Amino acid sequence: xTRRRGLRAVFAIPLLLALASIAGLxxxxxxxxxxxAASWIALAIPVFAVGWAMKTRRT
Amino acid sequence: MxxxxxxxxxxxxxxxxxxxxxxxxxxxxxxxxxxxxxVPPDRYGxxxxxxxxxxxxxxxxxxxxxxxxxGAFSSKHHYAVFFQGDTxxxxxMLVPALIDAETGVFTDARPMPxxxxxxxxxQPLHFGDYGGLPLKILWAVLTLFTMIVLGSGLYLWxxxxxSGTDALVREVETGGTLAPAE
Numbered sequence: 001x002t003r004r005r006g007l008r009a010v011f012a013i014p015l016l017l018a019l020a021s022i023a024g025l026x027x028x029x030x031x032x033x034x035x036x037a038a039s040w041i042a043l044a045i046p047v048f049a050v051g052w053a054m055k056t057r058r059t
Numbered sequence: 060m061x062x063x064x065x066x067x068x069x070x071x072x073x074x075x076x077x078x079x080x081x082x083x084x085x086x087x088x089x090x091x092x093x094x095x096x097x098v099p100p101d102r103y104g105x106x107x108x109x110x111x112x113x114x115x116x117x118x119x120x121x122x123x124x125x126x127x128x129x130g131a132f133s134s135k136h137h138y139a140v141f142f143q144g145d146t147x148x149x150x151x152m153l154v155p156a157l158i159d160a161e162t163g164v165f166t167d168a169r170p171m172p173x174x175x176x177x178x179x180x181x182q183p184l185h186f187g188d189y190g191g192l193p194l195k196i197l198w199a200v201l202t203l204f205t206m207i208v209l210g211s212g213l214y215l216w217x218x219x220x221x222s223g224t225d226a227l228v229r230e231v232e233t234g235g236t237l238a239p240a241e
Binding site: 028039 | 146151180183184187189190191193194197198200201204
């Protein structure tokens with residue numbers, strides 16, 4: 001069951017998730033109000049990604 | 060998780076970082092006092108006077124805490140009044156103002172060096188205790204995921220150690236009828 005996908009393709013979305021989380025964490029440090037709200041959205045992305053991955057389980 | 064790990068390392072370096080600050084920056088700011096002995100507690104001047112001098116030197120900012128002489132955050136002869144910045148970002152970038160402990164006269168004030176600033180930023184990033192309740196909730200959810208990954212990984216790894224890979228191969232080949240021996 002080997003699927004030939006390059007390393008880059010495999011890690012593309014995880015890398016985006018990581019960047020979104022780090023950006024969210026840092027933005028919340030820089031201000032209050034709307035910046036906090038932006039960081040909540042950014043940090044919700046990995047949480048939803050995990051939820052989605054658990055729903056669409058592929059054997 | 061990476062952020063927590065990296066900031067954990069920085070936080071663990073807190074004591075050396077403060078000590079380096081003491082030896083380098085603090086020493087520069089108080090060069091005029093080199094060689095004098097420590098001020099004995101009964102000769103400490105008034106804190107109110109020290110605070111007033113500090114506020115005159117750094118107007119407008121909020122003081123966060125005052126370090127007494129002889130501790131980790133000040134020299135042996137000074138009160139160090141640490142001021143927060145006035146924007147949410149600079150709130151965590153403390154600027155210490157050194158006041159002579161005996162006379163209440165302002166000595167020097169300058170922002171802390173980059174490694175000390177890194178330490179001040181590592182604290183909220185490590186504990187996730189900022190940014191309002193939604194951020195703390197999201198942080199808790201992500202922590203929960205991390206715990207589940209760790210727990211299930213441990214469970215799988217221990218199970219594999221007991222029955223070995225051959226048993227797993229047998230289970231797959233026989234379509235699941237031969238479960239791995241416990």
